[in-house]
Amino acid sequence: MTVTETPFETVEHGEAATPEFERANNKAEARRGFLIALPAFAYLTLFFAIPLLIVFAYSFATRNRFGEAVFSDVGFGAYEKLGEPLIRRVIFRSLWLATITTAFCLVIAYPFSYFLATRSPKVRNILLVFVMIPFWSNFLVRNFAWRVILGNDGVITRITEAVGLGQTEILFTQKAVVIGLVYGYLPFMILPLYAAIERIDLHLVEASRDLYASGWQTFRRVLLPLSMPGVIAGSILVFVPSLGAYVTPEILGGAKTTLLGSYIVSQFLTARNWPVGASLSFVLMAVMLSATIVYFRSGGRNL
Amino acid sequence: MTTPPAVAITGITKRFGDDVIAVDNIDLEIADGEFFAMLGPSGCGKTTTLRMIAGLEFPTIGSLKIFGEEVGTLPPNKRPVNTVFQAYALFPHMTVEQNVAFGLKMQKVPKTEIAARVAEAIALVKLGGMEGRRPNQMSGGQQQRVALARALVNKPKVLLLDEPLGALDLKLRQEMQVELKTLQNRVGITFVFVTHDQEEALTMSDRIAVMDQGKLLQVGRPEDIYESPANRFVADFIGRTNLLDGTVESADTVCLTNGARVPAASNLPVGTKVAVSVRPERAHLHARGGAPEGRPTLDGRLTDVTYLGNALVHTVALDWMTIEVRTEPSHEPPVAGLGDDVTVSWEPGAVSVVAD
Numbered sequence: 001m002t003v004t005e006t007p008f009e010t011v012e013h014g015e016a017a018t019p020e021f022e023r024a025n026n027k028a029e030a031r032r033g034f035l036i037a038l039p040a041f042a043y044l045t046l047f048f049a050i051p052l053l054i055v056f057a058y059s060f061a062t063r064n065r066f067g068e069a070v071f072s073d074v075g076f077g078a079y080e081k082l083g084e085p086l087i088r089r090v091i092f093r094s095l096w097l098a099t100i101t102t103a104f105c106l107v108i109a110y111p112f113s114y115f116l117a118t119r120s121p122k123v124r125n126i127l128l129v130f131v132m133i134p135f136w137s138n139f140l141v142r143n144f145a146w147r148v149i150l151g152n153d154g155v156i157t158r159i160t161e162a163v164g165l166g167q168t169e170i171l172f173t174q175k176a177v178v179i180g181l182v183y184g185y186l187p188f189m190i191l192p193l194y195a196a197i198e199r200i201d202l203h204l205v206e207a208s209r210d211l212y213a214s215g216w217q218t219f220r221r222v223l224l225p226l227s228m229p230g231v232i233a234g235s236i237l238v239f240v241p242s243l244g245a246y247v248t249p250e251i252l253g254g255a256k257t258t259l260l261g262s263y264i265v266s267q268f269l270t271a272r273n274w275p276v277g278a279s280l281s282f283v284l285m286a287v288m289l290s291a292t293i294v295y296f297r298s299g300g301r302n303l
Numbered sequence: 304m305t306t307p308p309a310v311a312i313t314g315i316t317k318r319f320g321d322d323v324i325a326v327d328n329i330d331l332e333i334a335d336g337e338f339f340a341m342l343g344p345s346g347c348g349k350t351t352t353l354r355m356i357a358g359l360e361f362p363t364i365g366s367l368k369i370f371g372e373e374v375g376t377l378p379p380n381k382r383p384v385n386t387v388f389q390a391y392a393l394f395p396h397m398t399v400e401q402n403v404a405f406g407l408k409m410q411k412v413p414k415t416e417i418a419a420r421v422a423e424a425i426a427l428v429k430l431g432g433m434e435g436r437r438p439n440q441m442s443g444g445q446q447q448r449v450a451l452a453r454a455l456v457n458k459p460k461v462l463l464l465d466e467p468l469g470a471l472d473l474k475l476r477q478e479m480q481v482e483l484k485t486l487q488n489r490v491g492i493t494f495v496f497v498t499h500d501q502e503e504a505l506t507m508s509d510r511i512a513v514m515d516q517g518k519l520l521q522v523g524r525p526e527d528i529y530e531s532p533a534n535r536f537v538a539d540f541i542g543r544t545n546l547l548d549g550t551v552e553s554a555d556t557v558c559l560t561n562g563a564r565v566p567a568a569s570n571l572p573v574g575t576k577v578a579v580s581v582r583p584e585r586a587h588l589h590a591r592g593g594a595p596e597g598r599p600t601l602d603g604r605l606t607d608v609t610y611l612g613n614a615l616v617h618t619v620a621l622d623w624m625t626i627e628v629r630t631e632p633s634h635e636p637p638v639a640g641l642g643d644d645v646t647v648s649w650e651p652g653a654v655s656v657v658a659d
Contacts, residue, residue, distance in 0.1 A: 201390070201392065203388050203389075203390065203392035204392050204394060204395075206359050206379070206386075206388070206392065207386070207388055207392035207393075207394070208394075208405070209358075209359070209378065209379040209380050210357055210358075210359070210379045210380070210384075210385055210386045211380075211385065211405050211406035211409055211453070211454075211457070212380045212406050212409040212410045212457070213380055213405070213409045214380055214409075217409055221405070222394060225396050226395070226396055
């Protein structure tokens, strides 16, 4: 077999590719790239990086008697306060609810995503639109809709009453919050899972069945490991916003289900303790950041 | 008691939806230890048939037995067969060793036995030293061997191969053809393989089933299929041939469309529209009038000669069609030059008659 290949590419345009010329070229390239990205840089610096630094600064301040944050006594006081039982409970409750929300989303979304990925392109597109439809209406409105469904006079209660299970009390409990969160973030689980499963050669499933694996074993040994990037991406996309959720717990949760988002808001607005609110925001962000790093690490390994 | 056939297919039809008939009422028996080829153009139903044997599709109607046992609707993991898939379908997240061990692990074979059998299978396909590699670190030919080892390690009663050599380049394909054949002799397992490459089917198999549009056209040994094709499609699909249209005039004569009568035995009723199949290598080329006495002849003009290295292909234009004559290159001066009037002849028994 003969492969004709130019041994050295530089031979062809050797004369043009002098070091100076190349350097000038690279510089121009970099300048063009910077100009294109400038608006985004400017926007992010002004409205994201700088405010973030301000919040970071406040997390080291102390609260004076009038509820003002003062910088005369700078320290880790606000971070130490996060260890108090009340705040610890809020943190654990939020972590727990975010975890079950993620688990429910995963269990519901996986079979659906597999179904989606194995349909014909036409059916796929229609189903994907259905997944997206909820985004066309307001998030707040959708949460209030759940209040109607789950309420004392809602569909669920009426059904349980009709079959003789008595009145159910879901609204204003953690159950309602999880239902609302699962509903709200399910598409964020479906889309990455679908993308991951769609990339898997379905002949592998057939090969696995042919090699004496049952349906469940095929899922465990072939589908799941190969769709892991999607599982991790979807889990992060659901876990992170669930952890910091504010709207859904406010509307569907009760007084006993204060979560991180609401607690941070109360620190800034009601309790007027900006340093604690700021430090809590930062801890939350650190958790999310580490989750994201985990994702990129594992994504890099699996792809 | 005689052993039942490895695969017995009786009256199987497979429909997809309401209007697609992929396999149309076929009957087929594959004997134990046979190297059996299913040959046909793409979409002829050969792959669907193979997938039904594997259990990846279920027949719409009909019976499918493997060594006498009805398997019609058993799922693939409950059948004593394994498949080598077209694009190998190796598990990309597993090493060669893990790929090969997969089937045994699923069957809950003891660990020590798995290790021994996997090593044996890897040695069988000559991949020793590559156990730790991932499929994407291997060449197409090596992946092919992994796929073979992964199937053979389970000692299936029937090994199914779906276009196993389709993705390899010509040289490697020819090597693998020989190797597969040797391998089959060694393991003694029935091989059923699907191909659209007639040459591959002829070289490798004990018997061939030719399919087209879901129908089984002919089953037989390679030489039977080549020498006495069952119909026009088979004659045309297997090897190259010249099909001279005509009508059956008597049990041993066909009247060609140009009015010439040529001896050609057939048991078709008088008046049937047929074609006389003259293989290019069975035809001879002479200067006009130079054909030996007693042979059927056709007169024409030499319009093209193609040199193939091991053969010369002459295109001869008759006034009603063009035919091909294949000769071995020789140092003798050619019998005719381009544009010369020539005569084509053949031995009276060297042709076959095929109906449409």
